[in-house]
Amino acid sequence: MLCTVAYSAAQAGDRARARDRALEMIGDAERAAALLPDQPAGPLHSLSVTPASVTLYKVGVLWSLGDAGAAVHTGRNLHPAQFPTAERRGRLHTHLARAWWQWGKAEQTAHALLAAHRAAPSEVRDRPGIRSLVTDLAERHPRTSGVRELVAATHIRPA
Secondary structure (H helix, E strand, O other), rough: HHHHHHHHHOOOHHHHHHHHHHHHHHHHHHHHHOOOOOOOOOOOOOOOHHHHHHHHHHHHHHOOOOOHHHHHHHHHHOOHHHHHHHHHHHHHHHHHHHHHHHHHOHHHHHHHHHHHHOOOOOHHOOOHHHHHHHHHHHHHHOOOOOOHHHHHHHHOOOO
């Protein structure tokens, strides 16, 4: 719950207040998650909150707040095997792609989106914000490594 509220606060209109509140809540979530095991206790657990899942939320909070460098830095040690579902593995890559794009790193953005598409194609094809990111990337950086492959894989064409 703290992760979701932190993410929502990061996207709120009052930037200064939202930033402080979002960072406070994601910090609370990190402290709580530090007490949890790295993996849920068994396959029957429907709630799989782990330190890695909280860190993934933190990546989203940071890029939402406009701090792309901190988002990429925070996500540097996350890897797909830490997430039990294709959706969460895809979200790892889309959050990082958004941060890379915000930072102006087109090639890293393309490669993160390709990884997201491999992990969970619907995370790229069906999310309007990510589709828009693919379109912008293809329009602005058509010759960048990975962009042609991304366009071919997703069938998302520039306008």
